[in-house]
Amino acid sequence: MSRTGGRAAGVGGLVAALALACLGWAVWATASAGPDEGEDARSGGVRSGDTQAGDPRVAGVKVPCREALRFADQERLPSGAKDAACVVQHGIDTLYDIRFRIARADLDTWLADTYPDLELRTDCAQEDADRCGGLTLDPYAEGGAVAVELAVWDGSDGRALVHYRPFNT
Secondary structure, three states, X not given: OXXXXXXXXXXHHHHHHHHHHHHHHHHHHHHHXXXXXXXXXXXXXXXXXXXXXXXXXXXXXXXXXXXXXXXXXXXXXXXXXXXEEEEEEEOOOEEEEEEEEEEHHHHHHXXXXXXXXXXXXXXXXXXXXXXXXXXXXOOOOOOOOOEEEEEEEEOOOOEEEEEEEEXXX
């Protein structure tokens, strides 16, 4: 075998070894994240201490709205708020997403009382939101929030869908 042929065979062997290592890793990763990940076959639920299924760092987890509101130092939903749903996500920061419906006038009153420096604008990053705004809290909330964001979708019935998001960073 020529000297060049020996090098080509050596490089080919290295490429084949790397390809097999990658294939082995892909098979392991796929098997590790199978449909039963995080579930206890006896209970059909998530095992305690599991960091995959239902992990708030990966996807939002429903929480009591009282918990979400405490994070922003709020005792309750704004007067007139209905159909509330609350979710938390943990990662580098903690974000609560508090969603509710409210009459626009009640929303304006709550914002004026609670966050007088929060200005709602119409040039939102969420292009389908009618109004949005953000505010850094000064001082920070004792519950942990350092800022809040609001996105508002105005309904034709005089009510608004609000996404109120306190978070820390």
